Every structure is written in structure tokens, then in C-alpha cells.
Amino acid sequence: MSREDQILSAATRLFSGRSFDGVGVDAIAAAAGITGSAVYRHFSSKDEVLAALFDRLLDALLIRIGEPIDSPEEELERLIAAHVEFSIGNPELTTIWNREQATLSQVYRANIMRRQKMYTDRWIRALDANFPGHAREELAAAVRAVHGLISSDTSRREGAKRPSDIAGMLHHMARASLTALAGDRAVDAVKGA
Numbered sequence: 001m002s003r004e005d006q007i008l009s010a011a012t013r014l015f016s017g018r019s020f021d022g023v024g025v026d027a028i029a030a031a032a033g034i035t036g037s038a039v040y041r042h043f044s045s046k047d048e049v050l051a052a053l054f055d056r057l058l059d060a061l062l063i064r065i066g067e068p069i070d071s072p073e074e075e076l077e078r079l080i081a082a083h084v085e086f087s088i089g090n091p092e093l094t095t096i097w098n099r100e101q102a103t104l105s106q107v108y109r110a111n112i113m114r115r116q117k118m119y120t121d122r123w124i125r126a127l128d129a130n131f132p133g134h135a136r137e138e139l140a141a142a143v144r145a146v147h148g149l150i151s152s153d154t155s156r157r158e159g160a161k162r163p164s165d166i167a168g169m170l171h172h173m174a175r176a177s178l179t180a181l182a183g184d185r186a187v188d189a190v191k192g193a
Helices: 005-017 025-032 036-040 046-065 072-089 091-103 106-130 138-155 165-181 182-193
Strands: none
Touching: 005 025, 005 046, 005 165, 025 036, 025 046, 046 072, 046 091, 046 106, 072 091, 072 106, 072 138, 072 165, 091 165, 106 138, 106 165, 138 165
16 A cells, blocks of 8 residues: 555544544544654645545546446436445545535635536436436436435444445435436326335
8 A cells, every 4th residue: 555545544534533623634644654744745735635535536436437328227327326336335435525525625626526516417417318307406406315315324323234235225215216306207106006
């Protein structure tokens, strides 16, 4: 593991367990087994460490979803699966993303928000193709809601048991929640079931 990876791994554990504001550079250095000055050889500030974590998260999500698929249904399934897989596989990083976005300094915010918009826009296009007729704001709200649902399992208590097929359960719940965009058709389908 590179020194940069050691620092980011330590920061992930600490930011997730405490908070960005509750952790100093010296604590990150100690958890990484290095000196505080060694952190500054790789990152100019604690803010840059947080931005690097967000970059890694977005890199992983954008790689997981790959290029768009022509089939709207398959595209949505891929997006859900990628988000579920990432959230379950990276609960600490997901917790940091959900809790610390507002903490990110303005120096790094524009780049991170631009990259987040790329990811969110992909979801919005998939939702629009599957559930046409909604305003962009409605689709964006649906994206935030489904992401919150998927990442909700990352905030469970330390040591709490996880259902054996949590990925499948979250995937089905995400898909089911999005049927609300179908409006009356979804209600009729549920009544008829």
C-alpha cells in the first residue's frame, strides 16, 4: 500500500467513525503510522484529503456504471446494482459522502460537484427513459431518495447483523421505490397484485 493510500485509509476510518471536524491531521498521521509532516508531503491540507476521498468514491462509481446502455430498463438496473454494490462494499466511504459533502471547502467543491453531476445526470436520464413525463427536479429528488435508501444500511450500529442478502434486498427496495414515478399505474399494479 502506498503512503498516500495509507493516509486515505486512515482518514476514511477516522472521518467515518468521528467526523471530518472531529479529526486532525495528527490523528490521521498516527492512524497511518506516520508523522504529521509526512501527511503534508502528499496532501496540502485535511480538506485535500477529504477531496481525494470524494474523488475516489466518484471514480469507483463512474467506473462501475461504465458506458450507457441502450435499453432503459437495463441501464437503470446497472445503475442500481452499481450503487448498491459500492455502498455495501464501502460503508465508511459512503457514510463520509453522505455526512461530509457540505464540509468540503470551496477550493475543491466545484470539481467534486461537477463529477457528482455527471453521475446524477446519468441516473436522471435513466429515470426519464423509464418513467417519462417528470420534471428534472422530480427526477433529481427521486435519485436523492433512492441513494438515501441504498446507503441507509451503511449507518447501522457497529456489530449489528446484516441480512444475508442485503444487496438483493436493497436492489429490490430501490427498484420498488422508483415505481412511485409511474404514479397511478404503480398504485394499480400494487392493488392488482
